Amino acid sequence: MNRIIFFLSLFLSVKIGPAHGRPNFQQLTVEQKVAPLGIDLANPRFGWIIHSQERGYKQAAWQVQVASTLQLLKQGKGDVWDSQKISGDKQSFVAFQGNALRSAQRYFWRVKVWKDDGTDSGWSEPSSFTTGILQPKEWENAKWIAYEILPKELQVMPGVHLSGDHLGEKGVKRAVIPLFRKPFELDKEIKQALLFVAGLGQYEARLNGEKVGGDFLAPGWTNYEKRCLYNTYDVTKQVKQGQNTIGAIVGTGFMYINRERYRKMVRAEAFPMLRLKLIVNYADGTTQEINTDESWKTSPSPITFSSIYGGEDYDATKEQLGWDNVTFNDVSWKKIIVTEGPGGEMFAQQDYPLKVMQAFDVKEKKQVASNKILYDFGQNASGIIRLRVKGKKGDRVKIVPAEVLDDKGMPYQNASGGPYYYEYILKGDKEEFWEPRFTYYGFRYALVEIDGKEMADLNLQLLHTRNSAPTMGTFSCANPLFNQINELIKWGIKSNLASVATDCPHREKLGWLEQTHLIGSSMKYNFDIYHLYNKVVDDMMEGQLPNGLVPDIVPEYVPFEGGFRDSPEWGSAAIIIPWYLYQWYGDKRVLEKAYPMMKKYIAYLGTKADNNILSHGLGDWFDLGPKDPGVSQLTPIALTATATYYYDADLLSKIAVTLDKKEDVTAFTQLATNIKDAFNMKFFDSQKNVYATGSQTSYSMPLYMGIVDETAKNKVSTNLVNSIRANNKALTAGDVGYRYLLRALEEADASQLIYEMNNRADVPGYGYQIKHGATALTESWAALKYVSNNHMMLGHLMEWFYSGLGGIKQQEGDVGFKKILIEPAIVDGLDWVNVSYQSINGEIKVHWRKENGKTNVKISIPANTEAQIVLPTFSKIYEGKKAIENNKSIKNMGEINGKHLLETPSGNYEFTLIK
Known part of the structure; x- marks a missing residue:
C-alpha cells in the first residue's frame, strides 16, 4: 500500500490551478524525490514539473518559499528561505540559499511561477523534505555495536575469487546473525520521531513489535571503508508515549562471505554490526535521542546461516517470541560489544531502497519424487521465496531455486551459482510463514524437498525484489x-x-x-x-x-x-x-x-x-x-x-x-x-x-x-x-x-x-x-x-x-530535455506505436497509427520546453484541421534530407499525414 501511495504522489498533480487556464504542478521534488527523507546536503535543490493545457507555456520567473512549519508557509512566511521572484525558466536543480538547515527536521515548501506577461500560477500545494544527519560529529554518540568481533588475523580483505580453500581458518566460521534490542521511555507528547539506521552488511529494524519500513537488503552496499549508507525513517506512528522497544536483525551482506555453499568470492571484513540513532522531537520543543551504545543487548537470531551468495537457513524452533516488544524479558541476553566500525563516513542513502515489488503465484507444480515438488512461477526474476507451511516441530523444508532446468527437468544451477538454497525448520504452529531476509537469487523454478512425513500443507510464492525506482x-x-x-x-x-x-x-x-x-x-x-x-x-x-x-x-x-x-x-x-x-x-x-x-x-x-x-x-x-x-x-x-x-x-x-x-x-x-x-x-x-x-x-x-x-x-x-x-x-x-x-x-x-x-x-x-x-x-x-x-x-x-x-530524443546540445526532438521511424510492417517518457521537465508522448491510407501522429510536449518534430515526407500534412503551412503555432522549416522539419512550443499536437 505504501508503494502505491508513493507512485500516486509521484505522478498525480499536487495542485489544481485555482482558475481555468492556470498551470498546475504535477510534481514537486527536492533532490529529485517527492517529499524525501534523509536529505543530508546543506544546499539541497528544488524542482517542479508544470502542466498546462496552453500551447507554448513558458515559465519566465519563479519563487520558492521554505518554512519551518506548515502554518508559517500557509501564511506566506518563508522563515527558512524566500527566494523572492527570480527571472528565468529554470525548474530543476534550483539550489537552496536560505538559513542553515538543521538535522532531523521537516521543512515545508511551495513554488509559484510566472509567464512573461505577468500572469502567475498561484502557489502550489505545500510539499516537504526532511533532513538527515548533516554533521559527522552528530553521529558520535551512536556507537557501532556487534554480537562478536572478527579477529584481524581472520580478515580477508580484499575478497578472494571463488572458493578460497587455500585460506586455512579464514572464512570458515559462520557469522552469528544477531538480534539487538533496547527498551526506552518517551515521557512527553511526541511531535515527530525519526530513525537513522546503518546495519552492515544489511539489516531489518524493528520497533514495538513491527518492522520499520518496507526495505529489503538495506542499506545500499558500498566500499564500507570509505562510505557507509544509513536509511531514514519517519517512525512517529510507531513510537508511543511511555515504554517502547527498538531492535534490529543484522545480516552479513558483502561484509562477510564465508566458505560454505556457493560463493563468487570469500570476503571477511567484519561480522554484522549496527549503528542507530532515534531522534524524538517533542511538542514542547525539546528533543530526546536513543543511540546504539553500551546499554544495548544482543542474542543470536533464528537465522542459522545467511550468505548473499549461498542462501539462508532459518530454525523457527529458536525464535524468541516478542523479542522486539516491551514485555519481553531479555535477562538471558548478553551485552553488546562496542566496535570501531568499518571506517567509512556516514551518508544518507539517496537512492530508492530495494523492496518486494511483485509476487508470483505458482503457475505449475509437479511431484518429481516422493518428497520433492517442483514449482514453476512462470517468470525468471530476482527475488526470494515466501513459504507458507503447516507441519510438526522439527520438520525440515529445503528449497532450491533455479532459473532453468537440466535435461532431466531438475534445477540447474551450474551457470547461476550453486549450491544455493533455503532451509526452514518448523516450530509446529498451525500455520507458519517465512521469507529470507538477507539474500536473494534469480530464479523461475523452485524444488521443494520435504523432510517431514506428515507435512499437512505447503505453498510458495516468488517475491520479486529490486530497486524501487519509479517507472518513467x-x-x-x-x-x-x-x-x-x-x-x-x-x-x-x-x-x-x-x-x-x-x-x-x-x-x-x-x-x-x-x-x-x-x-x-x-x-x-x-x-x-x-x-x-x-x-x-x-x-x-x-x-x-x-x-x-x-x-x-x-x-x-x-x-x-x-x-x-x-x-x-x-x-x-x-x-x-x-x-x-x-x-x-x-x-x-x-x-x-x-x-x-x-x-x-x-x-x-x-x-x-x-x-x-x-x-x-x-x-x-x-x-x-x-x-x-x-x-x-x-x-x-x-x-x-x-x-x-x-x-x-x-x-x-x-x-x-x-x-x-x-x-x-x-x-x-x-x-x-x-x-x-x-x-x-x-x-x-x-x-x-x-x-x-x-x-x-x-x-x-x-x-x-x-x-x-x-x-x-x-x-x-x-x-x-x-x-x-x-x-x-x-x-x-x-x-x-x-x-x-x-x-x-x-x-x-x-x-x-x-x-x-x-x-x-x-x-x-x-x-x-x-x-x-x-x-x-x-x-x-x-x-x-x-x-x-x-x-x-x-x-x-x-x-x-x-x-x-517512438522518436523521443534530445536535440543536439540539449541538456535535460529542454529542447526535445521527435523523429518517429514509421517503418513498414508496423501499424502503430505508443510511447511515453516522463522526462525531468514532464511527460513526452508519441502515438502514431496507420489507417485508411493515412498516418496519424499524436505528440505531447511538456510545458516550459520546446521541440523539433521531424516527419516523413507526405504530400499533405495537417495539424488538427489546418495544413501546417497555415498553423501559426507551428514553424514549418520545410524539407531537410527528405523529411519535414517543424518547430513547435509545448502542447498537444495531432498530425495527419496524407500521401
Whole structure:
C-alpha cells in the first residue's frame, strides 16, 4: 500500500490551478524525490514539473518559499528561505540559499511561477523534505555495536575469487546473525520521531513489535571503508508515549562471505554490526535521542546461516517470541560489544531502497519424487521465496531455486551459482510463514524437498525484489513480438536493479560498469535511475586506484585479473556516466564532483596507450563468433578499446567547456584529434571504406563516435548496411558493439533494417531467446543454458523502441530535455506505436497509427520546453484541421534530407499525414 501511495504522489498533480487556464504542478521534488527523507546536503535543490493545457507555456520567473512549519508557509512566511521572484525558466536543480538547515527536521515548501506577461500560477500545494544527519560529529554518540568481533588475523580483505580453500581458518566460521534490542521511555507528547539506521552488511529494524519500513537488503552496499549508507525513517506512528522497544536483525551482506555453499568470492571484513540513532522531537520543543551504545543487548537470531551468495537457513524452533516488544524479558541476553566500525563516513542513502515489488503465484507444480515438488512461477526474476507451511516441530523444508532446468527437468544451477538454497525448520504452529531476509537469487523454478512425513500443507510464492525506482516510460506497438522483447529486456533490467546495477541476480551480483553506459539510455526511458547512477559515480570515485584505474566492477569487493579488472569499455563509465547524467537530467554538480576522477582515468589510459592505440581489455564481449561466447571474436580488441579512448577524450573536451576549464579544453581536444588520427591510420582501409575486419562493431563504433571523416561517412555507413543485408540481416555484435550498431543505423535512417533484424526468431537474438523459453533477457544471444539466463547487458534494443520507433530524443546540445526532438521511424510492417517518457521537465508522448491510407501522429510536449518534430515526407500534412503551412503555432522549416522539419512550443499536437 505504501508503494502505491508513493507512485500516486509521484505522478498525480499536487495542485489544481485555482482558475481555468492556470498551470498546475504535477510534481514537486527536492533532490529529485517527492517529499524525501534523509536529505543530508546543506544546499539541497528544488524542482517542479508544470502542466498546462496552453500551447507554448513558458515559465519566465519563479519563487520558492521554505518554512519551518506548515502554518508559517500557509501564511506566506518563508522563515527558512524566500527566494523572492527570480527571472528565468529554470525548474530543476534550483539550489537552496536560505538559513542553515538543521538535522532531523521537516521543512515545508511551495513554488509559484510566472509567464512573461505577468500572469502567475498561484502557489502550489505545500510539499516537504526532511533532513538527515548533516554533521559527522552528530553521529558520535551512536556507537557501532556487534554480537562478536572478527579477529584481524581472520580478515580477508580484499575478497578472494571463488572458493578460497587455500585460506586455512579464514572464512570458515559462520557469522552469528544477531538480534539487538533496547527498551526506552518517551515521557512527553511526541511531535515527530525519526530513525537513522546503518546495519552492515544489511539489516531489518524493528520497533514495538513491527518492522520499520518496507526495505529489503538495506542499506545500499558500498566500499564500507570509505562510505557507509544509513536509511531514514519517519517512525512517529510507531513510537508511543511511555515504554517502547527498538531492535534490529543484522545480516552479513558483502561484509562477510564465508566458505560454505556457493560463493563468487570469500570476503571477511567484519561480522554484522549496527549503528542507530532515534531522534524524538517533542511538542514542547525539546528533543530526546536513543543511540546504539553500551546499554544495548544482543542474542543470536533464528537465522542459522545467511550468505548473499549461498542462501539462508532459518530454525523457527529458536525464535524468541516478542523479542522486539516491551514485555519481553531479555535477562538471558548478553551485552553488546562496542566496535570501531568499518571506517567509512556516514551518508544518507539517496537512492530508492530495494523492496518486494511483485509476487508470483505458482503457475505449475509437479511431484518429481516422493518428497520433492517442483514449482514453476512462470517468470525468471530476482527475488526470494515466501513459504507458507503447516507441519510438526522439527520438520525440515529445503528449497532450491533455479532459473532453468537440466535435461532431466531438475534445477540447474551450474551457470547461476550453486549450491544455493533455503532451509526452514518448523516450530509446529498451525500455520507458519517465512521469507529470507538477507539474500536473494534469480530464479523461475523452485524444488521443494520435504523432510517431514506428515507435512499437512505447503505453498510458495516468488517475491520479486529490486530497486524501487519509479517507472518513467511506457512502450507498446502492433507487433506482438516487439512487445514480448520489450518485456524480456525489462525483466533483465528489473532483475538487476539493486543498489548497484548488477550483471546478474545470482552468480555474481556485482556492479560491472560497461552495461551502465551501454544500456543506460534504455534504462533511463523506463526507470528513474538518477539516484542509482549518482551512486554508481560515487562508487567509481571511491573505487579508483591510486594509478587512476577505475576497475571493471565497483564496489570492488574482489579484484579480478587482466581484462576483467582493466577494460577501457568498462572503466570509461567513469567519464561517460557523469556526462549522460548531465545530458539526461541537467545536473551539473555531478560533472563537478566527478571531474578529478575523469582526468585521472584518462591519464591512466594514456599510460597504457602505444602511439594513442589501446590494445587491452575484453573487447566486444559475447559477440556472435564461431566459438563459445566470451572475449571479442569478430572485432579487434584494440578497435573497441581505442574507439572508447577517443570517445572519452571527446566527451572530456565537452565537459571541460561546460565547467569552463579552458586549458583542459585545448588539451582534450588535441588528445581526441591525435587518437582519431591514429585510429583511422591503423584500422581504416580508405580504398574499400572498411574498418578493420568489417564486423558490425568495427563499422558502428567509429560511425557513432564521430571518428569517421565526413567525406567517408556515407560510404562507410552504406558498407555497414550492405554487410548486414549480405549476412541474412543477422546480428553479430556483442555487449559493447550492439548498442553502437543500433545508434549508427538509426542515425543513418535505417530503422527499417533494425526492424527486420529483430523481427525474427530464426537466428540468435531477442526473438530466438523467447522462442527457446526465455522470460528474462539472457547473457548470450543464443540463450545458452550454461551461461546466465537473466542478464541486462544486451538490452540495447529498448532504447530504439523509444528513440527510434517512438522518436523521443534530445536535440543536439540539449541538456535535460529542454529542447526535445521527435523523429518517429514509421517503418513498414508496423501499424502503430505508443510511447511515453516522463522526462525531468514532464511527460513526452508519441502515438502514431496507420489507417485508411493515412498516418496519424499524436505528440505531447511538456510545458516550459520546446521541440523539433521531424516527419516523413507526405504530400499533405495537417495539424488538427489546418495544413501546417497555415498553423501559426507551428514553424514549418520545410524539407531537410527528405523529411519535414517543424518547430513547435509545448502542447498537444495531432498530425495527419496524407500521401
